[in-house]
Amino acid sequence: MASVPPKASDSDAEFRAFFRAHLAYVCESLRRLGVQSRDAEDLAHEVFMAVHRRFDELDRSRPPRPWLFAFALRLASGYRQKARVVRETVGIEAEVATEQPDAEAQLARDGDRRTVYQALAALPIDRRVIFVMHELDERPVPDIARELEIPVQTAYSRLRVAKDEFVAAVRRQATQQRTREGGIHGRA
Amino acid sequence: MAELESLPPDVAALLARVKEPAPLEDVHADALERRLALALAASHVLEGSLAAKTLGATAFAKLVAFFTRKATIAIGMLGLGIASGVVLHAVATPKVSPAEVTSEAPVFASVAPRASVEPSVPAPAAATVSVAALPPAVTIAAAPPVATRDPASSLAEERALLEMGRSALARGQSADAVAAARKHERTFPRGKLAEEREVLMVQALAASGARDEAKARAARFAQGYPRSIFGPAVRAAASP
Numbered sequence: 001m002a003s004v005p006p007k008a009s010d011s012d013a014e015f016r017a018f019f020r021a022h023l024a025y026v027c028e029s030l031r032r033l034g035v036q037s038r039d040a041e042d043l044a045h046e047v048f049m050a051v052h053r054r055f056d057e058l059d060r061s062r063p064p065r066p067w068l069f070a071f072a073l074r075l076a077s078g079y080r081q082k083a084r085v086v087r088e089t090v091g092i093e094a095e096v097a098t099e100q101p102d103a104e105a106q107l108a109r110d111g112d113r114r115t116v117y118q119a120l121a122a123l124p125i126d127r128r129v130i131f132v133m134h135e136l137d138e139r140p141v142p143d144i145a146r147e148l149e150i151p152v153q154t155a156y157s158r159l160r161v162a163k164d165e166f167v168a169a170v171r172r173q174a175t176q177q178r179t180r181e182g183g184i185h186g187r188a
Numbered sequence: 189m190a191e192l193e194s195l196p197p198d199v200a201a202l203l204a205r206v207k208e209p210a211p212l213e214d215v216h217a218d219a220l221e222r223r224l225a226l227a228l229a230a231s232h233v234l235e236g237s238l239a240a241k242t243l244g245a246t247a248f249a250k251l252v253a254f255f256t257r258k259a260t261i262a263i264g265m266l267g268l269g270i271a272s273g274v275v276l277h278a279v280a281t282p283k284v285s286p287a288e289v290t291s292e293a294p295v296f297a298s299v300a301p302r303a304s305v306e307p308s309v310p311a312p313a314a315a316t317v318s319v320a321a322l323p324p325a326v327t328i329a330a331a332p333p334v335a336t337r338d339p340a341s342s343l344a345e346e347r348a349l350l351e352m353g354r355s356a357l358a359r360g361q362s363a364d365a366v367a368a369a370r371k372h373e374r375t376f377p378r379g380k381l382a383e384e385r386e387v388l389m390v391q392a393l394a395a396s397g398a399r400d401e402a403k404a405r406a407a408r409f410a411q412g413y414p415r416s417i418f419g420p421a422v423r424a425a426a427s428p
Contacts, residue, residue, distance in 0.1 A: 019224065023217055028209030041220055048224055049231075112205045135195070135203055160192060167199050 015055055019048055022068055029069055031113075032120055032132045033076035043079055047071045066139060070147065073129065080125070119169035127162035134159055135166075218421040225417075226384060230347050346372060346381045353388045357395060365392035387418045391425040402426045 026044045035043050050071050058067065120128050133144045145155035194200065353368030369389040372379065379385065386409045393402035406426030410419065 016221065016225075019221060020217060023220060024209040024212045027212060041216065045220060045223055045227070049227060052224075052228060110210065112202055113210060115202065116206050136207055138207075141192075156192065163193070163195060167196060170199055170202065 011055065015052060018051075018055075018058075018064070022064060023048075025065055026068055026072055029072040029132070029137075030076055031117055032136065033072060033129065034121060034125065035076050035079055039079065043072075043075050046075050050075070065137060066143075066147070069133065069137065077125070115170060115173055118173060119166050122169035122172075123162055123165050127158045127165065130155055130159050131162040131166060135163070214420055215424050218418065222384065222387065222418060222421070226347065226350070226381070230344070342376070343380055346376050346379045346385075349375070350381055350384055350388055353392060357388065357392050360395075362392050362396035366396055366398070368392075383413055383416060383418065386412075387422055387425075390422050394425045399426075 023044060026047050027040050030040050030043050030047070031037065047068070051068065058064065120132065123131060129148065130141075130144055133139045133147075134141060141155050141159060142152050145152040148155070150158075195203070349368055349372040353365045353372070356362070356364035356368060365388065369385055369392055372381070372385045373389070376382065376385075386405060390402050390405045390409060393399075393405065403426050406422050409416070409422050413419070416422070
């Protein structure tokens with residue numbers, strides 16, 4: 001309440017522009033962090049509600065994505081706890097199976113992303129976060145360590161393991177894909 | 189600094205292709221923006237923040253909300269009416285009469301998030317909430333609920349109706365969504381969320397197969413709210 005800016009309409013306009021500019025990034029980050037596509041928009045809504053509450057803390061001299069990622073990270077971990085996505089490694093597969101035909105076609109068109117989401121889902125969350133922040137958002141490891149409040153060496157070693165796991169998951173998918181295309185057994 | 193092995197070229201290339209976020213369809217972004225605007229408008233009203241230009245107006249709107257809520261549950265109506273009248277006058281800045289303040293406060297409360305986007309759209313609800321009617325509490329108790337309902341609670345009711353309609357639409361129960369929109373139209377013909385109602389109406393009508401009415405409504409919407417941020421969403425819903 002005390003943080004109400006005097007010129008509400010100006011900051012509202014700015015917030016809206018900010019929302020439009022970064023909505024896609026927030027949705028993408030949530031997906032990378034294991035939020036299923038049917039929940040991504042709900043979570044994005046929550047993210048921007050939280051962003052709005054803290055909008056006066058936005059540092060316009062810095063890139064906004066890392067700031068937003070922190071919100072996405074917080075909301076996504078709450079989501080995982082709430083949804084008890086126990087089978088994290090099979091979560092994406094289960095989702096693909098329950099998608100509507102339209103959505104499935106959409107996913108097929110966006111095969112690269114599906115591959116990445118699915119491979120990311122194979123990583124435990126602490127390593128997945130670092131992998132996403134470094135390999136996809138291109139943030140320096142020391143920054144990541146600071147934000148996650150872990151020692152830099154820990155961050156490096158998690159990232160190293162995460163990379164191996166990610167590559168392995170991508171290879172595994174490729175093998176499964178070939179098996180499916182070979183028509184030996186079509187997995188539901 | 190620890191050296192990291194680089195990823196195999198094909199995996200690195202895969203990651204490079206998905207580094208930029210997937211673009212969101214405008215329809216989705218519009219829908220989310222609408223939802224966010226509504227949620228923020230609601231939270232502004234609840235918190236009594238960001239709604240009014242001045243602290244005086246905010247405090248005033250909150251007082252109105254507080255006292256009229258009491259009044260509508262009919263406790264010590266007359267005395268409260270007088271008391272609230274006194275307090276309201278005391279709180280409102282001397283220069284500004286209560287009628288002026290409240291004719292503004294609800295408008296900012298409800299449309300603050302989009303006020304800057306479409307400044308030319310007239311705020312339809314402003315005239316329907318008359319504060320002059322508030323202090324005599326007997327009038328409040330006797331009058332029909334819509335005319336004298338306090339701004340915050342009627343906005344909450346409007347929002348609840350539309351929320352019901354939207355969730356019905358999301359579940360694929362378009363008839364229920366149309367019914368909710370129609371009820372909103374009957375109850376709050378010039379309500380503060382009239383614009384949002386029309387959006388829901390067009391979407392629900394289109395989904396329920398009432399294409400002609402959806403189109404007619406969409407056309408009327410385009411005229412009534414030429415600069416609405418919901419314009420694209422309404423057009424998209426009404427076009428086959």
